[in-house]
Amino acid sequence: MEIKDIISSGLLEAYTMGLTSPEETSNVQAWIKQYPEVATELKSIEQAMESYAMAYAVEPGKDIKDKIFSKIEINHSVENYGTAKVYSINPLWKWAAAASIILLIGSSILNYVYYNRYTTINTAYLQNQKQIEDQNNQIAQMSSDLNAVNNDMSVVQSKYSEPVALHGLDAAPDAAAKIFWMKNTGDVYIDPSNLPEAPAGKQYQLWAIVDGKPVDGGMIVKTKKGDKYQIQKMKSFGKAQAFAVTLENEGGNPTPKGTMYVMGKM
C-alpha cells in the first residue's frame, strides 16, 4: 500500500476509534512505525477525536477522584521516586493503628507492673531458697556430728572394748588420752580429745609397745572441718603391753624421735 492510499483508506480513523480487526490493527501499527507521514496523520486524527470527546465532557461527582485514589493506594507498592508524597490512609487503617498503639501502651504498662511483681517475688523466692539451703547444711552438719558421736559411743560402749588410760608426762602433765582395744578383733581406737593442741608442722603419733619395742600405731588426725580431736581408729595389734603418744614432725617417723606426751600400760 502506498502512503497516500493508507491515509485515504479510512483505516487510521477506524484504528483511532478501536474499530479495526486484529489484522488491520497490526498493519496500522507497522505503517506508523514505517512512515512518519502516516504517524503524523494518525496523530491529527487522534487529536481531532480527543477534542470531540472534550466537547461532550461531563464533570463527574467530586467524590469520584477520592474513591479512585483510595483504591489505588491499597494496591500501591511502596516506591519512592524523588519527591516525598503524602498518602492518605484508609480510615479503617487509622483506627487499626490507633487501636494497636493503645494495645501496645496497655501491654507496656502491664509488662512494667508484672515485671516489678516478678522481681519482688523472685527476690523473696531466692531468699527462701538460701534459707532452706542453710538449714539443709545445718541439718547435714548436725547429722554428720551425730554420726561421729554415735561412732564414738559405739566404740566406748562395745562390750569387747578394753579402755587403757594414757597419763600425762613431764612435757604436759595435764594431758591425757584413752585407748580402746577391741579384744575380739585387735582394733585399736584412741580418744585424743584431751591432748594439747599440736603446734603447726607437728603431729601426734601413736606407738604400741610390743615386746619392749615401739611399733608405729598411726598418726592422730584432727576432724576434716576443724581443729577438734575425736575418737579415731588406729592400726591394729594382736598384742601390746603399753601405748604411748609422741609429738613428731608432720607425717610421722618410723621410730619415735619427738617428745612423749602420754603413756599407759594395758
Added chain:
Amino acid sequence: MQQNLKYSEEELVVLLQRQDQTAFSYLYDNYSAALNGIIYRMVEEHHLAEDILQEAFLKIWNNFNQYDSSKGRLFTWMINITRNLTIDTLRSKGYKKQQKISQDENSVSNYHDKTLNSDRFDTIGLRKQLVNLKPDQKIIIDLAYFSGYTQEEISKEIGIPLGTVKTRMRSAIMELRKILQ
C-alpha cells in the same frame, strides 16, 4: 489550563509508568470529564457512568505498562479502554444497544453545562463549532464513538455498505479536523 502543573505527554507517560500518583491526579483532573462524558453518552445514567469511570481509571492505573506510545496517543488509548469497558459493562448487565444519537441532546448539554468546568476545555466553544458538522457525518462518528458500534453495525444501522462506512467516517473526521482548526 488553570493548574500550575503541566506535563508533556512524554513526561506524563514516564511518570505513570513509575506509578506516580501526582501524575495520575493530573491525568484525572484533565481527562475524567471527557471520559465520563463518553460513558454518560453510552449509559445515560449518572451513577452507573461514575462507577464505570472509577473502574476505567483503575484499569488505566493498573494496566499502564500496556500503554505503548508508538501505537497511539495516551488520551486516545484511555478513551478506547473506557469505551470497551463501558461496552462490556452494558453487555454484562444485559443492556441492549440503543441509538441515542437522535434523541434530544439538550438534556445532556444542560447537565454538563451546569457541572462542567468549561474554562478548562472550552467545551462550549468546541460544541458551537461542532454544529457545523453535517448530521450524516456526525451520526457516523457518534455511533462509533459514543455507542461503541462496530463498522458492521454502523453499516446495518444506517443502511450503507461496509466500504462506504470507512470512507464516510474518514470524510466526517476530515470535516471535524477542518472545523477544529
